[in-house]
Structures are given as structure tokens and as C-alpha cells.
Amino acid sequence: MIVLGIESSCDETAAAVLADGRRVLSNVVASQDAIHAPYGGVVPELASRRHLEVIVPVVRKALAAASLGLTDLDGVAVTQGPGLVGSLLVGCAVAKSLAYVHALPLVGVNHLEGHIYASFLTDDPPEHPFLALVVSGGHTALYHARAPLTYALVGQTRDDAAGEAFDKVAKLLGLGFPGGPVIERTAVEGDPKAITFPLAQMSDGGADFSFSGVKTSVSLHVKRRGPLGRAEIADIAASFQATVVKMLVRKTVKAALHHGIKRIVLTGGVAANGPLRAGLEAAAIEHGLRLHVPPRHLCTDNAAMITAAGSARLAAGERASLNLNAAPDLPLAS
Ligand code: KG4
Numbered sequence: 325m326i327v328l329g330i331e332s333s334c335d336e337t338a339a340a341v342l343a344d345g346r347r348v349l350s351n352v353v354a355s356q357d358a359i360h361a362p363y364g365g366v367v368p369e370l371a372s373r374r375h376l377e378v379i380v381p382v383v384r385k386a387l388a389a390a391s392l393g394l395t396d397l398d399g400v401a402v403t404q405g406p407g408l409v410g411s412l413l414v415g416c417a418v419a420k421s422l423a424y425v426h427a428l429p430l431v432g433v434n435h436l437e438g439h440i441y442a443s444f445l446t447d448d449p450p451e452h453p454f455l456a457l458v459v460s461g462g463h464t465a466l467y468h469a470r471a472p473l474t475y476a477l478v479g480q481t482r483d484d485a486a487g488e489a490f491d492k493v494a495k496l497l498g499l500g501f502p503g504g505p506v507i508e509r510t511a512v513e514g515d516p517k518a519i520t521f522p523l524a525q526m527s528d529g530g531a532d533f534s535f536s537g538v539k540t541s542v543s544l545h546v547k548r549r550g551p552l553g554r555a556e557i558a559d560i561a562a563s564f565q566a567t568v569v570k571m572l573v574r575k576t577v578k579a580a581l582h583h584g585i586k587r588i589v590l591t592g593g594v595a596a597n598g599p600l601r602a603g604l605e606a607a608a609i610e611h612g613l614r615l616h617v618p619p620r621h622l623c624t625d626n627a628a629m630i631t632a633a634g635s636a637r638l639a640a641g642e643r644a645s646l647n648l649n650a651a652p653d654l655p656l657a658s
Pocket residue numbers: 334459460461462463486487488490491502503504505508592593594595596597598623624625
């Protein structure tokens with residue numbers, strides 16, 4: 325089964341072609357970072373306009389890279405949500421048009437399920453049941469994947485997403501956008517123990533996350549110190565990153581042990597972070613858990629992951645009608 329997948333939920337315009345849901349024949353990502361960087365964050369109106377400009381060339385490029393044409397396809401998958409409505413609409417309109425004109429089965433994919441499916445595009449896919457930590461710019465949540473295509477929400481952030489905290493702290497430190505990669509690079513020269521930022525403690529001891537406290541502490545620290553030198557910025561970046569990693573690792577391992585789940589999947593844009601990958605790996609080994617982490621380029625937004633999830637849903641017989649609509653708040657589980 326050859327499936328074309330389209331992703332346009334935020335600021336990446338992406339298309340991919342997969343064979344049998346696992347073999348990536350092509351995976352094209354057009355980043356809009358340069359467009360949004362001057363604003364220090366994604367500007368929704370600019371994002372949807374850019375998607376409109378590049379989506380058809382991106383789809384063409386994905387087909388060409390796979391040496392296939394539209395008539396070779398067996399299905400079309402598209403991110404339905406969650407995400408920015410104007411951005412999602414572009415992908416949905418193109419996917420529906422292709423499905424209609426070429427009489428192809430269509431399926432809508434939850435972007436977060438896409439992130440989880442990135443872990444199936446490796447030589448070591450996870451077996452069910454597993455616990456998935458999805459950490460991105462818009463979401464930070466733990467899902468219990470009991471069986472294929474079945475998810476239960478275990479915990480989620482009560483305020484900012486982890487990636488959002490990286491982006492806001494990078495802006496505070498004058499490091500640019502997107503914040504995650506530049507904080508990781510800056511932190512290499514810093515001391516992660518230089519400053520103690522607070523670890524959010526949930527009063528009910530639950531599996532939820534909170535990142536607004538650490539973000540506010542960084543902001544107060546920066547205000548108190550006045551103009552910062554390079555070494556100080558590196559120390560703040562390293563200490564902030566270490567705090568976020570510690571919170572994510574602790575909650576995830578605790579939830580896995582509490583629910584008796586032996587396998588963990590780490591995915592989403594923030595899963596590209598080296599110290600997070602290393603920290604969760606070390607904690608998993610310590611507690612006898614198996615960790616599955618997709619390669620970095622499949623952790624950040626891409627269409628291969630959407631196509632993988634869409635292929636699984638098409639194979640299970642799922643079909644969307646041509647009434648498929650963008651769903652900016654689409655939940656994966658409740
Ligand atoms: O999954 P993603 O590409 O888009 C969303 O679905 O949101 O995640 C983007 C987020 C951004 O906040 C970005 O700063 C963060 O992932 N990110 C990172 C790294 N690379 C991307 N955060 C920490 N370390 C990284 N290396």
C-alpha cells in the first residue's frame with residue numbers, strides 16, 4: 325500500500341510517501357523558521373499564507389523523490405488537528421482535492437498520533453502496550469497506548485508546553501527562534517548546576533506537568549541580573565534545560581512504574597534534545613524500562629510520521645469523507 329501524507333498543522337509544510345506504512349520512500353519538509361524568526365514565534369497568518377504558496381511544490385517533490393505519480397497511490401493521509409486552523413485548512417483542502425480527483429481513500433490523522441508513529445519508522449518499533457511522552461511546541465502529554473490506535477491520557481501540562489518554554493526562554497535570553505535547538509547549543513558551554521530553578525511539584529502528586537514556574541523564574545533571574553554576558557547566558561540555558569529534562573524524566577518514569585508499563589516512547593520536537601534523550605535513556609535503564617526514540621529528524625514535525633499513522637488507520641479500514649474538516653483542538657484521548 326502506497327500512501328501520500330500531508331502535514332501543515334503549524335509552521336512546517338511537509339509531504340511524504342510511504343510503502344506499507346513503514347518504508348519511507350520520500351519525506352519532504354519545507355521549514356518556515358526564517359519567516360517567523362523575526363517575530364520570535366509562529367505568526368499564524370504568515371504560516372497559512374506560506375503553506376498555500378509551497379504545498380503543491382512540496383507534494384510534487386515528495387512524489388518525484390519517491391519516483392511515483394499520483395496514479396500510483398493507494399491512499400491519502402492528512403493532519404486534521406490539533407494545530408493552527410488556517411494552517412490545517414491548507415493541508416486538508418489539498419488532501420481532499422487529491423482524494424476526490426483520483427478517487428483515493430482519505431484518512432484524517434491526529435498530529436500527536438503522528439508523533440507517536442514516528443517511533444514505528446525505526447528498526448526497533450515499540451510493542452504495545454507502551455507509554456508515550458509527546459513533547460512539542462504545542463503539547464506536552466503522556467499517553468498510554470494499550471493497543472494499536474488506542475490511547476488513554478495519563479498526564480499533560482497544566483500550562484505551557486515544554487517546547488513553548490524553550491521558545492520563550494530563548495526569546496528572554498535574546499537567542500532567537502526556534503528556541504529548543506539554540507538553547508541546546510548554548511547550554512553546551514554552560515553549567516547545568518549554576519542556578520537552581522524550581523521543579524514544579526503537583527500538590528496532588530499526579531502525572532501532570534507544569535513549565536510556567538520555571539519560565540517565570542528564568543525571567544525574574546534575568547531581570548535581577550541586568551545585562552548578561554555570554555558565560556552567564558550559557559549557565560542560564562544549561563540550568564533551565566536541566567530543570568525541564570529532570571521534570572520530564574521524573575514524571576515519565578514515575579507514570580510508567582505506577583501503571584506497570586515496561587516500554588516508553590519519547591517523541592515530538594523537544595525529543596530532538598540531546599540531554600533529554602540521554603536523561604530518559606539513563607533513567608529507563610536504571611528502572612528496567614525499554615526506551616524507543618525516533619531519530620531527530622522524525623521527532624520534529626514531518627509528514628512521514630503522519631503517513632505512518634494514516635497508513636495504519638487506512639489498513640484498519642478507516643475512511644474519512646470529503647467533509648473532513650480541520651479540527652484545531654482535536655484530542656487524541658481524554
Ligand atoms: O513537534 P514540533 O516540531 O512542532 C509542534 O508540533 O509543536 O515541536 C517544535 C518544538 C519547538 O518548541 C522547538 O523549540 C522544540 O520543539 N525543539 C526543541 C529542540 N528542537 C526542537 N526543544 C529542545 N531541544 C531541541 N533540540
